[in-house]
Amino acid sequence: MEERELRSMIAQVKAGRMSRRHFVQAMVGLGLTAPLAGQMLASAGVAQAQPKMMYKPTKRGGGGALKTLWWQGATLLNPHFAVGTKDQDGSRIFYEPLASWDPDGTLVPVLAAETPSAQNGGLSKDGRSVTWRLKKGVVWHDGKPFTADDCLFTWEYAADPATASVSGGTYKDVKVDKVDSHTIKVTFAKPTPFWADAFCGVRGMIIPKHLFEAFKGAKSREAPTNLKPVGTGPYRFVDFKPGDVVRGELNPTYHMPNQPHFDTIEMKGGGDAVSAARAVIQTGEFDYAWNMQVEDEILKRMEQGGKGKANIVAGGNIEHIQLNNTDPWKDVDGERSSAKTKHPFLLDAAVRQALNLLVDRGSVQEQIYGRTGVATANFLNAPSRFHSKNTKWEFNVDKANQILDAAGWKRGSDGIRAKDGVKLKMVYQTSINAPRQKNQAIVKQAAAKAGIELEIKSVTASVYFSSDVANPDTYTHFYTDIQMYTTTMTQPDPELFMNQFTSWEVASKDNKWQGRNITRWRNEEYDKIYRAAEAEMDPVKRAALFIKMNDLVIHNVVVIPVVQRPRVAAVSNRLRAEQSGWDSDFWSLQNWYREG
């Protein structure tokens, strides 16, 4: 469907000649999703139906104890110090952002009175500012009112480098002004289509000014509130032992009616993922367990006749194989894989295409990951409005052989193909992790059938994923021909996610291998589209640009996507807890309740 046609349909809805529902159905028929269709309407100024969450209890409390299990315990409860998701989750019990991300990647207001939009005047036309109206009548756990001053302070606190906050990157380039006691205005230096980073999701939790004011900057570590959080959330603080347990109790002054359902909450830490799954699914000792990095086969076995089930929710994380564009075996100015070199054979499109055909994603999904890894042809998979329909994957050894034959790669006496004295021998590295080693074996076998020899290399995860400048085995050094790992997408907006193919992000010695472009692929067209997307305010056009970027990456076989890694949690059969791939596990904690 052409852009013009789309626009005329939106106009029809606006004029009332076409029902909203009909429009959404038409879009879904085209392969778009309901949220995208909804967003298209919203951006065109058509009223958006507020997302409704199912919450059945009719009174506050009475739900008893909610027992949750994190196999890595929360180590701190200040959301702006949170290094990992465990700390963000622990903080999220007590603190809340202005808005949270639902499973479709749509904003749901929490401390905000409404989601800013062009229609309610929240979003400026030039994309340089966003105005948040705050919910009135919200009080902190200690009874003090929540106002715009707290938001303003949160910004100052997090943006101050001396505070050593982890969320500093989100706040340092924005400016926040108080409009009135319950309105703030966030101003950006340049037009920003993704305006919902500050004050939203895991880095957006608001902290109380009156308790943190004296501890901004260098004294941030001394704040007593770091260990005894006072927030606006559905549960009040009771007890915290770092790495072990976080406990809370019902907040009787919570700002949403009839919520929360549970009288107490406990977040217990430690142990391992398998036994955590067991405690929820098999014995029912606990109600909820986080991040089930457990083989699907084991989960399925536990689920049979168990007391719980695995709850799987899509996110953007993707296990993929990267092809090195530079020569990992030549030392130039003290670094290998230098952007000044060219890979001896991986720049040959035939070799890339052949490799793409040799990765048996179907078997990887079926034999290794099950429900916890879904075969995909795309690098950018979610939210679904950014999912490209123009690509497909295929496993075909014969076709790979044909392509290589046609490109002049001849098999030698040892069965390995060569051309002009260059042999198709590669080192294939990944981290030590049982599913990854199985995956390596599947690819190696198929490659051997096509006359490509893969040498398997596995590096301890703590080294491989470290950012140690001196260690040549980290994934950012990429001192091998191909490598495989999961790259994470933590925001529903792909702007940051897709910058890992831009030419200015190339990892090198100069930037201490902190550049995010690990494959060292450089493409002018990609750079141009990325720059365009950075400034594009129309969400429909912007989604199209990201789909184009994904297609460029896939068609050039810059990377070979293997499986999409959804988020998996273990949930008791009686617990109703909605999960989102874009926010903390506790993003809708106030809505959690137990049935029957």
Next chain:
Amino acid sequence: MSKYLVRRLLILIPVLAGISLVLFTILALAPGDPFEELATNPNVPPEVRANLRTQFGLDDPIPVRYVRWFTSMMKGDWGFSFVSRVDVATLILQRLPTTLLVVGSAQLLGLLIALPIGVYSACRPYSLVDQIATTLAFIGFSLPSFFTGLLFILLFSIYLDWLPFIYRADISGTGLPWLWAHVKQAIMPVGVLALLQGASMTRFMRSAVLDVIRLDYVNTARAKGLAERIIIVKHVVRNALIPVVTLIALQIPGIFAGALITEQIFRVPGIGSLLISSILANDTPVIMAITFVFSCLVVVFNLVADLVYGWLDPRISYR
């Protein structure tokens, strides 16, 4: 004696300084820092991490960091955890009671089982009881705790559904039900540790008693017509206990260090699990504090064992 003590105590200083230097250097040379998770998070720009490293002094040269750590340690300041930003002393004190309770009662239980069985086995060597005890001891000895732990969980929690396998240090409640809840959750971890402990201790006790029971003075006691019970308790066990007491003294530091694997399996919030999670997170100040305190305890209890040995056996003199 006091001269000997002073000399030993003076030797301790360079020993402990050397230990701390080695520990610190190894930890400082190990790859990674506590903020690795940030490096793979696209939403956190590298500057944030660089800033954190500077704020926490991780970019200074190793000798500078060591001197800073050592001087503050001398002043009793153990520093703060990079991960939780809480004082290390607070973290350790939070975990200590649980570890003392679980590991301590396991040691005690192990001893209570091992001593009588060991003595009985030695009194009737190669009898049926001795054979059974020996077999069980070897089984307990050779099964690693992660294996027995999982076996216990499968049997008592999954199939029989008798015991919880997640240890909660802060069960709320009062009176008998509260006590019972605590006992119930401690049975499995204590059992696993006691099995390991008791098995080796049985063997030690048995061989120690066997060494003594054939000596001439025991025969003399028998010839005097003393009752067997008195011979065993007064003459045999008392002498056989000397090496065992030394062994127990050397194991006491272990009570403070906690049980790494067992604590992890049962989620016991003790020192052992704190150490493991700190190692996984590269949280140097916490690892340093725990390992250093542990080495201090080992060194000190070695000295204590030496002193006790001399007190139990007057033939040993100190020079």
